[in-house]
Amino acid sequence: MLASLGLVLVGVEVRGRGPKTLIRVVIERPPDHGEGAVSVEDCERAHVLVGHALDAEDPLPHTYVLEVSSPGLDRPIRQVQEYERFRGRLARFKLANPVLGQAVLIGRIQKLDGAQVWVDAAPAGKRGGHATPVALPLADILEARLEVEF
Secondary structure, eight states: OGGGGTOEEEEEEEEOSGGGEEEEEEEEOOGGGTTOOOOHHHHHHHHHHHHHHHHHHOOSSSOEEEEEEOOOTTOBOOSTTHHHHTTTOEEEEEEEEEETTEEEEEEEEEEEETTEEEEEEOOTTOSSSOOEEEEEEGGGEEEEEEOOOO
16 A cells, blocks of 8 residues: 555554554655655655545544654664665664673674674774674664664
């Protein structure tokens, strides 16, 4: 359905119950279409399309609030293949087991290698300086997000 607008679904979140239910739909452009930003107009068009589909299917027996947005500049990395997609980008990793003495590590994504992601990690508390290549086991990554770079 969103493909007709040149968009893909990133995620859906449902919060609350009854008439206070919030349905949050996150959209973006397909990876093979570059990193073009999702516009407000894209969100509006997707809102109308998804809203009509929900009204037709009527999955909720009560009113709800529908929200459509992009993943944002500091988007979460949710799927393994996104590490390759965002190769070269700076990311923040929350880890189950500290690496280089850090439970939260910032580093530039270098490659996905089997069950681990290689990053050039910034020194603790600094964004500059000499980066250290480290392998982060996918199983130890609790959360990963792109960092905003200016």
